[in-house]
Amino acid sequence: AWHNDTGEGRPGVTLTMGLEYLPQNQNPRPLDVLPLYLDVNLNVGGTNTFDVPPGQSRKSWEFEMPISGRLLGMSGHLHDYGVQVVLEDVATGKVLARVPAIRDAEGRVRKMSRQLPGVRGAGIRLRAGRRYRVTGFYDNPTGQTLVNGAMASMVGIFAPDDYRQWPAIDESDPTFQRDLASLELRGMAARAEPDPEGHDHGVHGHDHPAPTP
DSSP, X not given: OOOOOSSSOOTTOOOOXXXXXXXXXXXXXXXXXXXXXXXXXXXXXXXXXXXXOSEEEEEEEEEEOSSOEEEEEEEEEEOTTEEEEEEEETTTOOEEEEEEEEEOTTOOEEEEOOBOTTTSSOOEEEOTTOEEEEEEEEEEOSSSOEEEEEOEEEEEEEEESOGGXXXXXXXXXXXXXXXXXXXXXXXXXXXHSOOTTOOOOOSOOOOXXXXXX
């Protein structure tokens, strides 16, 4: 997860990413999966940052799964003074997944842990029509409110039981249109940014909330 948040081009900077593929006859056979993005401050078309008051605080978002499947692995994203991101069943209050931050002595986040319940087990069952809650926890020792100083999300690998049950995209949906408009706006802003070497960098990376499935 890397993005240039300076607002300026970075001539000479490159990013190399390698992907390893497994054969289909691998035992056990590789699964078809989808990315799952759960943000505690889902604001489609806007920013997902929020204020953090002094001391301990939390921020949550509830959602409903459109199809059933298994959560095979997860990690998360927090800013400094973030403690953990938690996924729970709303009806029962049962914690299904917990991703703690790895922090230094001052509470600054150095990296996020990851959980892989689908490697040595069946993963975490998520059911269609059931409500879940994702919560980000912060502990701000500065004594001041950190304005737009935080984000909190859980990202995971989701294996649907049946891809055919995934809802079709409705391009007339207001949420879809709002998200599309924001991406187009950011794309135009990125194309308008001058580059001393004349390169077209496309859209600069931003923390942008994707709609929760």
